[in-house]
Amino acid sequence: MGPIERRQREREEIRTRILDAARELFVAEGYEAVTMRRIADRIEYSPTAIYFHFKDKDALMGELCAVDFYTLATQLTKIARVEDPIERLRRIGKAYAGFAAEFPNHYRLMFMTPHPVGTLPEDAMQRHGNPEEDAYAFLKATVAEAIAQNRLKPEHDDAELVSQTMWAGVHGVVSLHIAKECDPWVEWRSIKTRVSTMIDILVDGLSKQKRSK
Amino acid sequence: MGPIERRQREREEIRTRILDAARELFVAEGYEAVTMRRIADRIEYSPTAIYFHFKDKDALMGELCAVDFYTLATQLTKIARVEDPIERLRRIGKAYAGFAAEFPNHYRLMFMTPHPVGTLPEDAMQRHGNPEEDAYAFLKATVAEAIAQNRLKPEHDDAELVSQTMWAGVHGVVSLHIAKECDPWVEWRSIKTRVSTMIDILVDGLSKQKRSK
DNA sequence: AACCTAACTTAACACTGTTAAGTAACGGAG
DNA sequence: CTCCGTTACTTAACAGTGTTAAGTTAGGTT
Numbered sequence: 001m002g003p004i005e006r007r008q009r010e011r012e013e014i015r016t017r018i019l020d021a022a023r024e025l026f027v028a029e030g031y032e033a034v035t036m037r038r039i040a041d042r043i044e045y046s047p048t049a050i051y052f053h054f055k056d057k058d059a060l061m062g063e064l065c066a067v068d069f070y071t072l073a074t075q076l077t078k079i080a081r082v083e084d085p086i087e088r089l090r091r092i093g094k095a096y097a098g099f100a101a102e103f104p105n106h107y108r109l110m111f112m113t114p115h116p117v118g119t120l121p122e123d124a125m126q127r128h129g130n131p132e133e134d135a136y137a138f139l140k141a142t143v144a145e146a147i148a149q150n151r152l153k154p155e156h157d158d159a160e161l162v163s164q165t166m167w168a169g170v171h172g173v174v175s176l177h178i179a180k181e182c183d184p185w186v187e188w189r190s191i192k193t194r195v196s197t198m199i200d201i202l203v204d205g206l207s208k209q210k211r212s213k
Numbered sequence: 214m215g216p217i218e219r220r221q222r223e224r225e226e227i228r229t230r231i232l233d234a235a236r237e238l239f240v241a242e243g244y245e246a247v248t249m250r251r252i253a254d255r256i257e258y259s260p261t262a263i264y265f266h267f268k269d270k271d272a273l274m275g276e277l278c279a280v281d282f283y284t285l286a287t288q289l290t291k292i293a294r295v296e297d298p299i300e301r302l303r304r305i306g307k308a309y310a311g312f313a314a315e316f317p318n319h320y321r322l323m324f325m326t327p328h329p330v331g332t333l334p335e336d337a338m339q340r341h342g343n344p345e346e347d348a349y350a351f352l353k354a355t356v357a358e359a360i361a362q363n364r365l366k367p368e369h370d371d372a373e374l375v376s377q378t379m380w381a382g383v384h385g386v387v388s389l390h391i392a393k394e395c396d397p398w399v400e401w402r403s404i405k406t407r408v409s410t411m412i413d414i415l416v417d418g419l420s421k422q423k424r425s426k
Numbered sequence: 427a428a429c430c431t432a433a434c435t436t437a438a439c440a441c442t443g444t445t446a447a448g449t450a451a452c453g454g455a456g
Numbered sequence: 457c458t459c460c461g462t463t464a465c466t467t468a469a470c471a472g473t474g475t476t477a478a479g480t481t482a483g484g485t486t
Contacts, residue, residue, distance in 0.1 A: 007432080007483090014433090036474065046435050048475080057474065112325050112388065117395045128398055136399055156414075161402045165386075165410050172385020173378075175325065182330045185341055186349055189374045197378050201369075205418030220452095220463080227464090249443060259466050261444080270443065 015053045017043050023064050030105045031061060031113075061109060066124035068106050072099050073127075073135040080138075085146040086207055090199050092139055093170045097195040100174035112175050139163045152206050162206065169198045228266050230256050236277050243318045244274055244326075274322060279337035281319050285312050286340075286348040293351075298359040299420055303412050305352055306383045310408040313387035325388050352376045365419050375419065382411045 021042040025034040036057060040047040054060040080091040100107040127133040131141045143166070144159040146152055156162050173194045180186065188194075204210070234255040238247040249270060253260040267273040293304040313320040340346040344354045356379070357372040359365055369375050386407045393399065401407075 011433090035472085037472095048436085049434060051475070052433065108327075112392055114321075114392050114394070115396075117397070134398075158402070160400055161406065161410055164389075164399070164402060164407055165414060168385035168389050168407065168411060169382050169415075170385070171389055172381035172383070175388055176377075176381050176384055179325055179327050181327070183328075184330070185347075186377070187373055189371070189377060193374065194377055194381065197374055198381060201378060201415055201418035202382075203418070205414035205416070224464090248441085250441095261467085262465060264444070265464065 011053075014043075014045075018050055018053055018060070019064065019067075022060055026061065026064065026109075027103060027105050031109055062115075065106070065110050068103065068110060069124060069135070070127070070133055072096070073133050073138060075099060076135050076138055077132055080142075085142050085149060086151055086203060088142050089139075089146065089166065090203060092142060093166065093199045094195065096135070096167075096170050097174050097191075100178065101191065104178045107174065108178060111171060112178065136163065136167070139167060146207075151208060153208055156206055166202060166206075169202050170195065173198050224266075227256075227258075231263055231266055231273070232277065235273055239274065239277065239322075240316060240318050244322055275328075278319070278323050281316065281323060282337060282348070283340070283346055285309070286346050286351060288312060289348050289351055290345055293355075298355050298362060299364055299416060301355050302352075302359065302379065303416060305355060306379065306412040307408065309348070309380075309383050310387050310404075313391070314404065317391045320387065321391060324384060325391065349376065349380070352380060359420075364421060366421055369419055379415060382415050383408065386411050 018039065022034070022039050025039060025042070036050055037047045039060075040050060050060070054063070076092055076095050079095040080088050082088050082091060100111075129137050131138040140159050140163040143163045147157060147159055147162075152162070173191070177188075177191050177194070181188075189197075231252065235247070235252050238252060238255070249263055250260045252273075253263060263273070267276070289305055289308050292308040293301050295301050295304060313324075342350050344351040353372055353376040356376045360370060360372055360375075365375070386404070390401075390404050390407070394401075402410075
């Protein structure tokens with residue numbers, strides 16, 4: 001049973017070649033600006049060959065997003081390894097913002113664009129809830145720990161709600177940055193300052209004792 | 214000089230008919246889903262007639278956005294007429310969220326989509342900084358008042374930075390709602406709860422004395 | 427040697443925003 | 457009244473998109 005395995009391996013190989021080419025283009029120029037024909041050009045195949053490996057352009061992007069969700073989650077769990085849950089919360093926020101700054105075009109598709117339900121591939125759905133592979137679950141676990149340690153004000157006892165608010169706060173800063181970066185309408189403070197300020201104010205508003213630093 | 218005025222009036226008339234048709238479609242289905250041909254159909258003109266009145270699809274949408282920026286600003290100044298600047302801050306946040314909930318498709322284009330610089334029409338640019346016509350200026354003025362009345366913690370003395378953080382917070386909630394509403398990944402709390410919580414936590418983190426209610 | 431199927435390519439379809447070329451109506455000048 | 461030119465359109469077409477249908481070729485099986 002040698003050749004049939006080789007075939008499958010070759011199939012995987014070209015699949016990842018397509019994904020790599022697509023990722024590079026999408027990251028550099030964004031979803032809409034990249035055409036199937038240009039992806040095909042880059043790997044020296046005909047445009048329709050891609051459809052043999054992916055259902056359509058959405059599915060191709062969906063797979064890339066799924067990988068990025070995973071990347072983000074593992075990145076967070078590595079960067080934010082620290083005892084104190086409040087400090088971990090701060091680091092999660094910063095790392096999340098760092099991810100958005102590094103891959104703005106991916107971030108746009110992951111978090112700023114409405115997707116019809118069921119666009120994500122199956123296997124990505126499986127990872128739901130596992131803090132090692134799901135960034136939101138990791139955040140929620142940290143918030144739950146802070147609540148369990150009695151570090152938050154008593155009115156903030158819903159880990160889900162607090163997590164969603166923390167997420168929304170940092171997301172607000174970075175997404176507004178991505179969308180309005182070049183807008184001369186507003187005298188923007190630096191993105192780093194804005195992220196730090198957001199986290200400081202939220203943590204201040206949430207936690208019991210005033211912050212030390 | 215009768216007929217030449219009539220011509221101009223007629224020109225304005227068809228212009229606003231195009232705008233109305235486009236607005237209705239954009240609001241209902243979003244920018245990408247609406248084609249020039251369908252806008253033309255609705256006003257019973259040929260597709261190319263639109264180009265006689267607007268440079269391109271972007272310019273058409275740009276004009277609608279400009280109107281909406283103005284609508285948002287005047288809506289805010291009306292709803293948020295109240296003495297206490299902190300309370301006014303809260304109301305601004307709620308009204309802003311209400312606007313996003315009412316016109317999600319417009320909101321997407323106004324605040325969630327990167328636009329190349331110089332897309333907005335000239336006259337919209339003029340209103341920059343006037344609190345009666347510029348929502349951000351209104352927010353900033355309110356924050357400045359709160360600072361002047363010594364209501365915020367001393368470290369939050371930059372009205373620009375505080376405004377940007379307040380804005381980002383509420384924007385984060387509503388934009389995440391628009392983009393991820395149908396995502397079963399997260400057990401979302403209700404949008405009203407999330408907006409209120411965000412505002413409460415931010416105001417708590419910003420202001421000196423603890424909140425009464 | 428015949429056949430089958432996987433992995434492609436070429437041609438084409440339906441659709442998009444947009445432009446070029448043609449046409450009818452109207453207001454004023456000779 | 458006739459000629460002319462501008463204004464406001466229409467029809468036809470272009471270049472580009474994602475995607476599908478119909479061939480083609482190579483490799484493995486029988």
